[in-house]
Amino acid sequence: MKSSVFLILICFLLGLWQEPEIASARQLDIFKSAKPFSIHFLFSGRIPNIESLESKEIEPLIKQFKEEEGRLKTLEEKNLLFLALGYLHLIKRDEEEALNYLENKIRGNFILQDLRMVFESQARIELAKKASTAGDYPAAIQNLEESLRIYLDLHRAYPSSPYQVDLPRLMAEIEKQLGDLYFETKQFHMAWQFYRKALMREFVGNEAHQMVVHLALAKTYDSEHNLEEALDIYTFLLDSYDDPQVESSARAFLDTRRQDMINRKLPVQALDLRLNRTESRSGSESKQTARKSPNNGYQHPHVQDFYAAVKQNDFPAIFDTAFRILSEYPGLFEARGVISKTNQMVFDFIQKGNEWEETIDRILHLYPPMELRRLAFLLWKNQYSTQAARVYSVILEEHPTEVESSHMALYFLGRIHEDLGNNDQALKFYQQLLQKYDYGDYVQSAEFKIPWVHRLQGKLEQAEQEFQAFLDRFNPRAPEYESNLLSAYNFVAASYYWLAQTQSALNKTDKSKITLRKLVELHPLNFYAMLARVELNMDALSFVKEELPSPESQARQPGLGEMGRKRLKRAEKLISIGFLEKGLNELAQVTHGSESNAFLHHLIELFLKAGGYEKTIALSWALSLRNNHDSLPSRLIETLFPEAFMEKARLEAEPYRLDPYLVLALMRQESAFNPNAHSSANAMGLMQLIPQTAKRVAHSLGEPTPESEDLKNPSLNIKLGVKYLNHLLEMFGDNPVYALAAYNAGPNRVKKWREIRSSLGDIEFIESIPFNETRNYVKKVLRNFVIYKNLYEKKNFTSWEQILAIRMSPATSDN
Numbered sequence: 001m002k003s004s005v006f007l008i009l010i011c012f013l014l015g016l017w018q019e020p021e022i023a024s025a026r027q028l029d030i031f032k033s034a035k036p037f038s039i040h041f042l043f044s045g046r047i048p049n050i051e052s053l054e055s056k057e058i059e060p061l062i063k064q065f066k067e068e069e070g071r072l073k074t075l076e077e078k079n080l081l082f083l084a085l086g087y088l089h090l091i092k093r094d095e096e097e098a099l100n101y102l103e104n105k106i107r108g109n110f111i112l113q114d115l116r117m118v119f120e121s122q123a124r125i126e127l128a129k130k131a132s133t134a135g136d137y138p139a140a141i142q143n144l145e146e147s148l149r150i151y152l153d154l155h156r157a158y159p160s161s162p163y164q165v166d167l168p169r170l171m172a173e174i175e176k177q178l179g180d181l182y183f184e185t186k187q188f189h190m191a192w193q194f195y196r197k198a199l200m201r202e203f204v205g206n207e208a209h210q211m212v213v214h215l216a217l218a219k220t221y222d223s224e225h226n227l228e229e230a231l232d233i234y235t236f237l238l239d240s241y242d243d244p245q246v247e248s249s250a251r252a253f254l255d256t257r258r259q260d261m262i263n264r265k266l267p268v269q270a271l272d273l274r275l276n277r278t279e280s281r282s283g284s285e286s287k288q289t290a291r292k293s294p295n296n297g298y299q300h301p302h303v304q305d306f307y308a309a310v311k312q313n314d315f316p317a318i319f320d321t322a323f324r325i326l327s328e329y330p331g332l333f334e335a336r337g338v339i340s341k342t343n344q345m346v347f348d349f350i351q352k353g354n355e356w357e358e359t360i361d362r363i364l365h366l367y368p369p370m371e372l373r374r375l376a377f378l379l380w381k382n383q384y385s386t387q388a389a390r391v392y393s394v395i396l397e398e399h400p401t402e403v404e405s406s407h408m409a410l411y412f413l414g415r416i417h418e419d420l421g422n423n424d425q426a427l428k429f430y431q432q433l434l435q436k437y438d439y440g441d442y443v444q445s446a447e448f449k450i451p452w453v454h455r456l457q458g459k460l461e462q463a464e465q466e467f468q469a470f471l472d473r474f475n476p477r478a479p480e481y482e483s484n485l486l487s488a489y490n491f492v493a494a495s496y497y498w499l500a501q502t503q504s505a506l507n508k509t510d511k512s513k514i515t516l517r518k519l520v521e522l523h524p525l526n527f528y529a530m531l532a533r534v535e536l537n538m539d540a541l542s543f544v545k546e547e548l549p550s551p552e553s554q555a556r557q558p559g560l561g562e563m564g565r566k567r568l569k570r571a572e573k574l575i576s577i578g579f580l581e582k583g584l585n586e587l588a589q590v591t592h593g594s595e596s597n598a599f600l601h602h603l604i605e606l607f608l609k610a611g612g613y614e615k616t617i618a619l620s621w622a623l624s625l626r627n628n629h630d631s632l633p634s635r636l637i638e639t640l641f642p643e644a645f646m647e648k649a650r651l652e653a654e655p656y657r658l659d660p661y662l663v664l665a666l667m668r669q670e671s672a673f674n675p676n677a678h679s680s681a682n683a684m685g686l687m688q689l690i691p692q693t694a695k696r697v698a699h700s701l702g703e704p705t706p707e708s709e710d711l712k713n714p715s716l717n718i719k720l721g722v723k724y725l726n727h728l729l730e731m732f733g734d735n736p737v738y739a740l741a742a743y744n745a746g747p748n749r750v751k752k753w754r755e756i757r758s759s760l761g762d763i764e765f766i767e768s769i770p771f772n773e774t775r776n777y778v779k780k781v782l783r784n785f786v787i788y789k790n791l792y793e794k795k796n797f798t799s800w801e802q803i804l805a806i807r808m809s810p811a812t813s814d815n
Contacts, residue, residue, distance in 0.1 A: 035556075039572055041077050051579060051582075058091065066085070079106045082106050083119070084578065086101035095126045111566070112574070121154075121170075124143040137184060137185050162585060168203040172201035179191045179192075183219070183223070192221075192224075214236070218230045225260075230257075231261060231270075235270050237249075238250055251275055254275065303334045313348075315354070319363060322338055322342045323363050323366070339368075339371050361390070364390075372399075372405065376392045376395070377412075380412060381771075386416075392412055407442060410433040410436070411429070423453050423456065427450060427454075430449050433446045451467045451498070456764075460505055464499065467495050496515055496518060496522070500512045520542070525543070525624075528779075530786045541787065541791060543629060554602055557598075559592050564592055564593070571590070574586060584615075587610070594622070608639055608642060620636060623636060624637075641668065641788055642673070644673040645667065645686065645714055646660065658808070662785050663725070664784070665785040666740070666784075669780050675714045684712060685721075687724075689711055691711065693724060697723050697727070728743055729806070736804060737765060737778060738754065744773065744774045782803065
């Protein structure tokens with residue numbers, strides 16, 4: 001004890017003793033996640049997506065990366081380069097070289113260690129496949145066991161890794177393969193162990209995996225003459241799966257081992273019973289229709305009669321039985337689907353060209369208001385306006401106190417009469433709506449429609465007053481403006497424009513210009529603001545200030561949290577070496593810090609570099625909105641309207657002399673440049689093609705018939721989408737207004753709309769489009785087109801006719 005104290009005293013006097021240091025935050029954060037990482041350490045310009053390379057692109061990129069190795073100075077940069085090289089050699093099928101980089105060259109604390117382990121495990125699996133094919137089972141087993149060990153280490157060491165979700169499936173697949181290899185080498189006990197482990201792994205969609213492993217396990221028991229266990233598994237499989245592979249395997253087992261099992265007094269009859277039941281079920285498939293009850297499972301005779309009439313398309317019987325069920329048995333449990341089926345049959349009846357029948361009216365008077373609304377809207381949406389009006393009238397007659405339904409009925413009756421040219425009757429319904437209701441989905445629409453119809457009637461003074469009154473109500477400085485803005489926004493901008501047009505028609509030129517300037521000031525990115533700038537001879541991008549510096553970028557923001565900082569650092573590093581999708585997935589997990597404009601801009605630039613255009617546009621819009629889209633730096637407008645997929649758009653548009661910026665304008669609106677976009681209407685990809693439309697266009701081009709998933713391929717989607725757009729332009733005389741409306745709502749609808757509105761000019765036609773979605777779609781695509789042309793070609797339109805000129809001159813398209 002004394003000697004220890006004496007030694008410490010000597011060290012202190014000699015200056016050798018130092019107080020132990022408290023570890024700083026910088027030392028604890030081994031990944032330095034608080035410090036941003038430059039995504040341009042390898043690529044100064046566009047970063048290639050190394051996960052979507054063509055085979056011919058792999059070797060040149062490997063060569064480029066190897067040349068960069070000597071230039072890199074930090075361990076951080078070299079580790080990233082080696083990770084990328086390991087991956088490139090892996091997809092080149094050179095697994096030995098891939099492992100050289102992944103196992104031997106990456107050193108130190110590496111924030112993407114989990115991804116390195118995934119690639120290393122994949123390389124081992126590929127080596128195992130090659131060894132197995134060559135008959136070298138020991139080498140195959142060794143590689144698979146090493147691959148499994150890596151995944152187990154990953155599972156234990158990196159609980160927050162995004163690859164955790166796939167690990168149970170990946171490990172189960174390896175364990176199944178190991179079981180197969182041990183079975184092949186007759187090491188049945190080892191095979192049994194790995195099959196049992198594979199069965200213990202739980203993951204989504206593992207039913208097919210479980211079946212295959214159970215079959216392998218049964219075969220293993222059989223090989224070891226454990227017939228009781230094999231019998232049990234086959235019995236379990238027949239109870240659990242209706243699958244021909246299960247049936248054939250169980251039957252083969254029974255045929256081969258029947259006598260042995262009988263000798264051991266095993267319950268063979270259990271398997272016999274199940275196989276006989278399966279055979280009986282299989283043999284009766286062709287008789288399924290005959291075996292069905294003639295009443296389709298319904299017990300009530302009137303319900304039976306109704307569905308029998310539906311099956312025969314016997315419309316009189318359908319309507320008669322529907323009336324009887326709804327009038328006499330409205331609470332019948334079996335009658336729950338009668339109304340929705342009747343709605344469909346009414347629509348089919350009208351669609352076949354039949355005249356409306358009195359029996360339909362009798363049924364409608366028994367309908368609840370919600371079902372009446374559904375039927376009326378179905379008819380109206382498909383251009384059966386007169387029939388829709390009858391249904392909406394029933395709502396007003398039978399359910400005048402049902403506010404939501406009556407409110408909707410009044411508006412659509414106004415719309416229908418407006419479309420039919422009965423403007424006085426249309427005004428009557430719009431005015432009646434406003435007299436009865438001061439709130440609801442269609443109040444603002446009706447308030448806009450009244451001056452709109454008066455303007456079409458030539459009652460300009462009245463229209464001017466009513467447009468102005470509408471705008472006064474939605475004064476942006478009024479306290480209630482924000483709460484009303486969401487439903488009124490589109491009509492506010494439209495009201496400013498049409499008020500200006502009305503004032504111009506009344507020779508109030510100065511007032512008209514003042515109104516247009518107000519429109520530009522309050523709604524700088526609106527379609528009508530673009531038109532106002534054309535009329536005022538203003539620059540289309542007057543809200544963009546070239547002299548403003550690019551938004552300040554701040555790569556870190558207080559409040560990101562430990563995991564937020566780590567995910568951001570991972571994203572930066574993944575993007576820097578071309579793992580763009582993986583980088584986007586990490587960025588999507590960064591949920592804090594967006595209140596800072598500078599940090600938001602950093603995220604925007606990261607998403608843009610990674611090709612996450614949808615998020616780029618959304619964040620840019622949020623940042624722009626904070627300044628009411630006014631006085632924006634040019635860099636921000638470029639991220640709002642990126643030149644995504646421009647090379648492909650130009651390549652496909654050139655043969656048709658179509659302006660590629662119109663293609664970009666459409667893609668931006670359709671999918672926000674998300675190749676994987678999939679709408680509720682089953683539209684797919686960048687240009688949101690319906691698979692059936694895509695097949696027709698592909699056939700016209702002599703292309704193979706695409707599957708739905710093929711439409712997520714940007715090159716194919718743009719090729720087919722541009723062809724279809726050109727077809728619609730040709731159909732509608734190269735007028736993009738009608739072609740774009742047809743792209744969204746279908747050409748047949750647009751033809752009918754044109755017939756109804758033949759007296760209207762292009763811009764009036766846009767405002768009169770019945771569908772809100774289509775009306776706003778046409779406006780936004782044309783708005784996008786004007787901005788793209790001005791932003792990237794410095795094209796300043798001076799007339800509406802120039803905007804419509806979407807064909808390139810031969811000289812221009814050749815350049």
